[in-house]
């Protein structure tokens with residue numbers, strides 16, 4: 281493992297935090313008198329307002345047109361790149377049960393942005409704060425925290441969500457049964473929502489650990505596991521993909537969908553990821569926009585990128601939202617979807633991501649196409665895909681006329 285490199289997501293296997301800084305980053309934002317939910321909602325509102333601000337003109341609609349807002353809310357939205365946010369969901373649940381405020385992520389974000397330089401350093405540190413331990417992650421809590429996450433997505437208008445689970449989550453007894461219980465629970469409030477589970481294979485772990493996770497992925501495929509995501513070291517420079525290709529062939533052989541993190545902060549590993557057997561998507565991949573040959577490769581291989589605008593901006597993968605390469609990727613013909621990555625931590629929702637894309641000039645029709653691309657690239661079943669596409673068609677025929 282090359283220290284100091286990782287992805288923005290819940291690795292579990294990479295602990296970048298070095299002592300005192302970890303404490304500073306986490307302890308300062310324990311629940312205090314201020315309501316964190318109020319802070320979060322204020323931040324979301326300001327962000328959403330900004331997203332509907334000057335320069336936003338989807339298909340010629342008035343930027344602050346309430347009808348457009350209603351259309352965006354009604355638009356079926358898909359999130360293909362969502363980490364389980366285990367500690368964050370558990371904290372929200374426990375906070376409600378204990379009558380305390382949840383961890384103040386909005387304050388943490390402000391402090392993080394003031395004290396940690398953008399780019400690789402933020403990437404190294406973002407996964408460091410765990411507001412509560414997972415010590416009591418029994419079946420009931422396991423279901424509750426996945427339901428918490430899915431309801432968070434459902435509230436933002438998601439109709440299709442893929443949750444990727446790192447660490448040894450896939451080894452949990454009855455994993456898929458528990459995940460489906462959480463899905464049904466979320467569907468009681470958000471009936472349009474469908475969810476699938478992915479497992480993250482962390483190639484920086486010891487070989488015997490990787491073997492155990494890989495075997496569990498293949499075994500769990502028959503129970504409904506939809507796909508796998510590869511994380512590896514080094515992440516920001518060229519890695520050795522030989523062991524990934526060997527595993528990917530096994531996964532593809534049993535019908536698991538395959539995606540991999542790459543191209544989040546550098547172009548490194550995008551080409552290698554694109555050549556992975558069975559791979560049809562890349563998490564992030566936005567640095568392909570810097571190299572026409574990489575975009576050509578993605579187009580040639582019909583690979584879909586999972587773009588997380590807020591997370592990219594928060595980490596400094598791009599200088600600002602306004603400079604995000606999403607429009608260039610869309611114009612060039614690269615398939616893109618929108619994603620939240622770690623929405624509770626970075627303070628976004630899938631609706632916020634669609635609004636952010638609109639602020640970059642992505643039109644209403646293109647937003648609907650992004651959902652279509654996501655459904656087509658999703659690792660769900662053919663039946664569910666057909667249902668989701670039919671619902672999207674109904675929306676397009678009605679709302680976008």
Ligand SMILES: [Zn+2]
Nearest residue numbers: 288289563621
């Ligand atoms: Zn991720």
